[in-house]
Amino acid sequence: MMENKLKPITSPPSKEEVMNRIEKVRSMMKKENLDYYVCYNPINVYYLTNFAFYVHERPFLLIIPLKKEPIMLIPKLERGHFEQRAIGDFKIVDYYEFPAKIGDNWHDHFQGLIENNSNVGVEPEMPMLIFQKTPGRKKIIDIVGEARIIKTDYEIGRCVHSCKVANRGHKVLLKTCRPKVLEFVIYKEVTNAMITKIIKDIPNANFIVTQVACMILPPSVSHDPHLIPQIFQEMEKGGPHVSGVSSRVDGYGVEVERTFFLGNIPENAKKPFDVMMKARELAYNMLKPGVIFSEIDIEVRKFITKNGYGKNIIHRTGHGLGITGHEPPYVAEGYERKVEPGMLISIEPGIYIPGVGGFRHSDTVLITDEGYIKLTKAPEELDELIIQI
Amino acid sequence: MMENKLKPITSPPSKEEVMNRIEKVRSMMKKENLDYYVCYNPINVYYLTNFAFYVHERPFLLIIPLKKEPIMLIPKLERGHFEQRAIGDFKIVDYYEFPAKIGDNWHDHFQGLIENNSNVGVEPEMPMLIFQKTPGRKKIIDIVGEARIIKTDYEIGRCVHSCKVANRGHKVLLKTCRPKVLEFVIYKEVTNAMITKIIKDIPNANFIVTQVACMILPPSVSHDPHLIPQIFQEMEKGGPHVSGVSSRVDGYGVEVERTFFLGNIPENAKKPFDVMMKARELAYNMLKPGVIFSEIDIEVRKFITKNGYGKNIIHRTGHGLGITGHEPPYVAEGYERKVEPGMLISIEPGIYIPGVGGFRHSDTVLITDEGYIKLTKAPEELDELIIQI
Numbered sequence: 001m002m003e004n005k006l007k008p009i010t011s012p013p014s015k016e017e018v019m020n021r022i023e024k025v026r027s028m029m030k031k032e033n034l035d036y037y038v039c040y041n042p043i044n045v046y047y048l049t050n051f052a053f054y055v056h057e058r059p060f061l062l063i064i065p066l067k068k069e070p071i072m073l074i075p076k077l078e079r080g081h082f083e084q085r086a087i088g089d090f091k092i093v094d095y096y097e098f099p100a101k102i103g104d105n106w107h108d109h110f111q112g113l114i115e116n117n118s119n120v121g122v123e124p125e126m127p128m129l130i131f132q133k134t135p136g137r138k139k140i141i142d143i144v145g146e147a148r149i150i151k152t153d154y155e156i157g158r159c160v161h162s163c164k165v166a167n168r169g170h171k172v173l174l175k176t177c178r179p180k181v182l183e184f185v186i187y188k189e190v191t192n193a194m195i196t197k198i199i200k201d202i203p204n205a206n207f208i209v210t211q212v213a214c215m216i217l218p219p220s221v222s223h224d225p226h227l228i229p230q231i232f233q234e235m236e237k238g239g240p241h242v243s244g245v246s247s248r249v250d251g252y253g254v255e256v257e258r259t260f261f262l263g264n265i266p267e268n269a270k271k272p273f274d275v276m277m278k279a280r281e282l283a284y285n286m287l288k289p290g291v292i293f294s295e296i297d298i299e300v301r302k303f304i305t306k307n308g309y310g311k312n313i314i315h316r317t318g319h320g321l322g323i324t325g326h327e328p329p330y331v332a333e334g335y336e337r338k339v340e341p342g343m344l345i346s347i348e349p350g351i352y353i354p355g356v357g358g359f360r361h362s363d364t365v366l367i368t369d370e371g372y373i374k375l376t377k378a379p380e381e382l383d384e385l386i387i388q389i
Numbered sequence: 390m391m392e393n394k395l396k397p398i399t400s401p402p403s404k405e406e407v408m409n410r411i412e413k414v415r416s417m418m419k420k421e422n423l424d425y426y427v428c429y430n431p432i433n434v435y436y437l438t439n440f441a442f443y444v445h446e447r448p449f450l451l452i453i454p455l456k457k458e459p460i461m462l463i464p465k466l467e468r469g470h471f472e473q474r475a476i477g478d479f480k481i482v483d484y485y486e487f488p489a490k491i492g493d494n495w496h497d498h499f500q501g502l503i504e505n506n507s508n509v510g511v512e513p514e515m516p517m518l519i520f521q522k523t524p525g526r527k528k529i530i531d532i533v534g535e536a537r538i539i540k541t542d543y544e545i546g547r548c549v550h551s552c553k554v555a556n557r558g559h560k561v562l563l564k565t566c567r568p569k570v571l572e573f574v575i576y577k578e579v580t581n582a583m584i585t586k587i588i589k590d591i592p593n594a595n596f597i598v599t600q601v602a603c604m605i606l607p608p609s610v611s612h613d614p615h616l617i618p619q620i621f622q623e624m625e626k627g628g629p630h631v632s633g634v635s636s637r638v639d640g641y642g643v644e645v646e647r648t649f650f651l652g653n654i655p656e657n658a659k660k661p662f663d664v665m666m667k668a669r670e671l672a673y674n675m676l677k678p679g680v681i682f683s684e685i686d687i688e689v690r691k692f693i694t695k696n697g698y699g700k701n702i703i704h705r706t707g708h709g710l711g712i713t714g715h716e717p718p719y720v721a722e723g724y725e726r727k728v729e730p731g732m733l734i735s736i737e738p739g740i741y742i743p744g745v746g747g748f749r750h751s752d753t754v755l756i757t758d759e760g761y762i763k764l765t766k767a768p769e770e771l772d773e774l775i776i777q778i
Contacts, residue, residue: 101723
């Protein structure tokens with residue numbers, strides 16, 4: 001995979017791209033001897049149709065027969081919306097409403113779309129309610145999740161563009177973040193900059209699958225990485241501040257995160273910052289096709305533990321990204337899969353010390369034939385991350 | 390229920406409020422002879438803990454034993470976040486990561502928290518993956534969904550406040566919407582006004598459960614109510630324009646929607662507007678405790694059909710609101726439940742005519758002992774909805 005393949009893409013997928021994804025699913029169905037695969041998860045439906053929707057109580061089901069045309073079962077109300085956004089050839093079956101009188105319900109139609117004596121694959125995340133109404137001999141198997149793990153060239157181009165949006169957001173974040181500035185002010189500046197770029201680059205972006213977010217945890221709370229900051233939280237002198245910028249641009253989600261300091265780095269933050277940076281380097285050094293994901297996480301944890309911060313590890317080394325900002329593969333103990341070209345992951349070992357703060361950089365990284373390429377760009381070294389105030 | 394009970398509430402729930410909800414669940418568990426109830430749905434977990442979270446792949450499970458303290462099973466990474474936001478007494482069990490090595494996974498802990506010979510209720514929406522790992526004799530039953538249908542005084546007060554936010558948004562919408570103005574400009578003005586009110590009224594609002602949205606479908610597309618408008622969609626002269634404003638304010642979701650005209654009402658829009666208004670009146674006239682929800686929808690559909698627009702009905706008369714903006718009860722054929730005081734619903738019969746446009750008003754309405762009270766306020770009559778340009 002060459003650097004020159006990494007051109008940002010902002011156009012919708014071609015019909016061929018979408019149909020190839022469905023073929024990928026079908027070839028996996030064949031191996032599993034399945035006649036049908038049923039998707040409920042809106043993420044999987046979007047991946048295979050380009051149609052995004054809000055799920056409330058009305059089910060939307062994509063039924064993929066091994067040979068015939070895929071079928072989209074939707075509420076009548078959404079027919080026009082599906083026709084507007086879907087790419088590819090689908091048979092549309094619509095139902096009256098949710099609920100409806102007997103004979104008009106979604107499941108009354110669903111029963112007729114799959115023969116009872118067929119083999120039907122369903123998603124592990126399928127709700128019980130839908131599973132119970134699914135006809136056929138059912139087998140729970142994550143075929144679409146599996147298909148999504150290796151990115152196509154098109155998907156990579158979309159993620160490259162999404163990373164450019166995130167990079168821009170992070171640049172604004174580092175410019176705006178000063179002592180006493182409120183969380184909310186930075187949030188507004190950063191997300192405005194990102195949204196402006198998105199609508200400039202993709203005027204018809206689908207906002208159901210477009211979200212931008214930013215947060216900064218100042219040193220008093222940055223030891224707790226999943227806190228939702230208070231709106232009026234003030235930025236502080238010193239550090240570590242931990243930033244998080246994520247962009248999901250017209251369906252493609254990535255992230256970039258940094259540990260930084262305003263004016264000066266406190267003495268007790270120097271060692272954990274350094275250990276985090278070395279743990280990160282260790283992870284990157286191991287990152288090439290063939291290595292087992294769990295091995296990276298185990299080595300990273302060993303290194304951090306050896307340096308005295310074992311009890312300050314509270315999460316794995318990384319996770320996959322793509323149609324969502326959080327998906328397989330996982331750079332985690334217990335995930336025994338090999339790294340392969342075309343995977344897109346975050347690398348983000350972290351150290352969290354109450355009373356001192358959090359230490360974590362995260363980048364969105366593409367696995368290549370030779371190793372990896374970081375798609376997000378932001379300052380990485382300590383001297384660039386002590387910001388003059 | 391008296392009007393003077395309808396004071397807006399902006400404070401977090403008391404411990405008593407949250408514990409009463411859990412007791413309500415327990416009393417239903419008792420009737421069903423359940424020893425445990427397990428919640429996976431983040432909405433239900435929020436309702437019973439005040440803790441909101443983003444679900445990616447790491448499960449968060451709330452386990453309610455009939456007698457002992459409720460248990461929250463969470464990833465280690467989220468412990469601080471849970472402690473920050475949860476209200477009430479919970480036993481916290483945290484797990485290593487997702488995935489993890491054998492013995493450290495979420496399901497390894499889960500197995501130990503419920504005895505195998507006990508009766509366990511689970512949500513209909515529970516994913517297969519979680520269901521399969523749930524110990525005990527399982528029964529699928531929507532206990533928390535049921536508990537949420539009748540609102541407490543506290544919840545009503547929160548929804549009253551959320552309606553004030555939506556009302557304000559809709560006022561800005563009607564002021565901003567003029568021919569040639571772009572969808573995106575109106576969206577920004579309206580959502581800014583709403584967010585400003587929210588952070589003024591609730592400076593520590595939890596933004597995981599706070600979302601504001603606004604859309605206007607101009608006449609060329611308003612016949613298709615679930616289209617996602619293009620960002621650069623222009624507003625048009627005439628009408629019908631159909632607006633939608635929804636606010637979910639620190640956990641409580643409502644909506645207000647109107648059909649309106651810029652400058653003039655086209656001749657062919659007069660009759661459908663009038664029929665929609667009369668269908669709406671019919672629904673309101675029927676709306677009192679004791680009536681069956683389906684009967685309202687059937688009468689409304691009959692009336693619209695009698696007036697020539699039967700084929701232009703594409704959705705039910707209304708839906709419930711509360712912790713979400715879409716939930717039971719449903720004002721729909723096939724929903725055979727009685728209207729009861731304390732329910733919160735939308736009333737929104739609609740007519741959609743390609744080439745003419747859409748016709749729908751929606752309000753958030755509280756059922757009282759005597760009938761109902763509209764909690765949202767916006768112009769309703771035609772003369773107020775032909776806006777001078």
